[in-house]
Amino acid sequence: MPLPTDLIPPQAVNLAVRAVYALPAPVRRLIAGRQVSRDGQRLAPEAQLLLALMKLENTGLRDERVDLARRRLERGQRLIQGRPVGAGSTRALTVPNGDHPIPARLYTPAGLPSGSPLLVYYHGGGFVLGSIDSHDSLCRELAVTAAVRVLSVGYRLAPEHPFPAAADDALAAYEYAVKNAESFGADPGAVAVGGDSAGGNLAAVVGRTAEPAPAFALLFYPATDLSGHRRSRELFAEGFYLTDPDMTWFSDHYIPQERRTEPNASPLLADDLGGFPPTYLATAGFDPLRDEGEEFAHRLADAGVPVVLRRHEDLIHGFANMGALGGRFAEAVSEAAGALRMGLAMARPAGPSGLDDPA
Structure with a gap:
């Protein structure tokens, strides 16, 4: 059973995510929204932007079906990965x-x-x-x-x-x-x-x-x-x-x-x-x-x-x-x-x- 987001290839979403992160800082802040503060801490703009993008992708961790949760996590990692580091x-x-x-x-x-x-x-x-x-x-x-x-x-x-x-x-x-x-x-x-x-x-x-x-x-x-x-x-x-x-x-x-x-x-x-x-x-x-x-x-x-x-x-x-x-x-x-x-x-x-x- 495919997830709704499976209809969009992860490579395409990855390119979109990386394009968003390549935008000028003021534009990224606008997309991320008002800065979040809690417990005397301020959330990094990069983290806040990622959370906003996750809402669009529906990348929650749990699911009634464990197999779907596992697929979602693996897909989520492909969405944010960069070019593989050459590990020898x-x-x-x-x-x-x-x-x-x-x-x-x-x-x-x-x-x-x-x-x-x-x-x-x-x-x-x-x-x-x-x-x-x-x-x-x-x-x-x-x-x-x-x-x-x-x-x-x-x-x-x-x-x-x-x-x-x-x-x-x-x-x-x-x-x-x-x-x-x-x-x-x-x-x-x-x-x-x-x-x-x-x-x-x-x-x-x-x-x-x-x-x-x-x-x-x-x-x-x-x-x-x-x-x-x-x-x-x-x-x-x-x-x-x-x-x-x-x-x-x-x-x-x-x-x-x-x-x-x-x-x-x-x-x-x-x-x-x-x-x-x-x-x-x-x-x-x-x-x-x-x-x-x-x-x-x-x-x-x-x-x-x-x-x-x-x-x-x-x-x-x-x-x-x-x-x-x-x-x-x-x-x-x-x-x-x-x-x-x-x-x-x-x-x-x-x-x-x-x-x-x-x-």
Whole structure:
């Protein structure tokens, strides 16, 4: 059954979106409408314009039919993608995991020497949506900008595979990456984990439980507590791409209520985070998940973990996948890639603990 918007080829819509973003700034501001302010923050014009265009495309995240929601997300990514970043080479892999082999994709930047770091990356999508393909552009950008190999992991999705399937796959993929790092041309002592949203949750679970611990963690607006709501969940409940009803829909598909306090579902609730790797954690100001991500960063700092917390107060949830639109989106992704590159360079020597706070 085609979606109504499927009648318009995504390539055509992509060209239209990119044409809008190429307009002079005053024209873009006119299309986006009056600037939005909330909680002492001002929404970036690029983000406000994208939200206006999303309304035209009807790119909501949830649907009564999961298959339609998945198609809509994949189409939405094609609408905003730019020319693919040349990542050198890509290779499809299968990570063995008992009866559930895990598809993966290895990105190797051109000219990257042997013994370089490796990032194991888990895509976002609320544990229900998303794929290796939906996050292809982001993984390419991280690989090239941070000068790392990236192993993108296609973990099992709910509701077909509810908790703890995704967490089990995430850990299995990390362990496989460490074991096979040398065959990838990477340093087994410099394997990092990363992810966005639900993928950030999985990266946090792996960071807390894996042995050996990852060398570094790159977390974009992670979901860290599936059991409760914080102030940002109410402040940004509607109108900023990810909504409060979306989060409820995702959680209800992924995990029963009675298991949501388990640390492998809600890493913020773990008793001890002292063994967590050095971390760069980025949040968005206009994001229902903002406060729980920042609370996780503070808990890491309290446990003595070196952590940088960066709030992009003018951006929305999902900004890591919006870098092709340029402006603040591209700046935020570039900053994260730089932090990953620096963090991996400094991860093995002991560093000071503490927190760079967004305030």
